[in-house]
Amino acid sequence: MSTGSTDVSDGPRGRMVSGHAGGGFVGAFTSEWTKLWTVRTPYVCLLVGLVATAVFTFYYGSIARINDKPIQPVGNASVSSVVLTQFALVILAMTTVTSEYSTSSVRTSLLWVPVRARVQLAKALLSALVGFVTAVVWAVLGIALAWTPFQGHADFELSKAAYQTVAMGVYSALICVLTVGVSFALRTAAGTVAMIFFVVSALPSMLLGLGGPVLLAINEYLPQTVGGYFMLGDGEAPFPDAVSLLILLVWAAAAQMAGLLVLRRRDA
Helix, strand or coil, X not given: CCCCEEEEEECCCCEEEEEECCCHHHHHHHHHHHHHCCCCHHHHHHHHHHHHHHHHHHHHHHHHHHCCCCCEECHHHHHHHHHHHHHHHHHHHHHHHHHHHHHCCHHHHHHHCCCHHHHHHHHHHHHXXXXXXXXXXXXXXXXXXXXXXXXXXXXXXXXXXXXXXXXXXXXXXXXXXHHHHHHHHHCCHHHHHHHHHHHHHHHHHHHHHHCCHHHHHHHXXXXXXXXXXXXXXXXXXXXXXXXXXXXXXHHHHHHHHHHHHHHHHCCC
């Protein structure tokens, strides 16, 4: 009777080794996709982010008009909303990992996909894909809603709006990848949220508040700060947009390596 394995000859001595058929990375990704959309948390996160985007961008346009601010790209409203909406995606990405550790179902995931790096990569890619598409939708929605309250205090240039929309998607995707890595490293929802919030939001505020050339220089390389430069694309950043993107990639890669190190060294 077939058991789903195949015997193949290994070398001149004809040793027989057993190879098991499996879904590979595609199977792992499909499994993660199914698990993500069979719980309510992702839908709640997406809804909260959608509402936050709508409220924030409309308010941003209104304030710009009331305060008689200089004309700016209408996409700035959507980019500014990321300081809030990114945490909806952080929670969504975190849930793909920490929910399994809290229920011990991660053991089942690693049993079915024993290549641990493959499990982590599948979760990271899925979170990045959802983060990118979602942020692009939020960006378009924000531009549409902010245009009316701006009332002449914003301009719409298609190339600029397209850049900011895509950049917002890329930034959100990398924040999701960073979150997955931190989630594997810490394994708890509370610890992950606290760490991401501190690095992404609290630390920049602290460094700006304290001031000083050294602390301000450090702040320039933090994810949210460099991400803001990258998404605005206004040429006022201390380095080119490509360098800003590279810094974001380094943050995401470092988090993934830390998560993989813990995943390989500690039992599930």
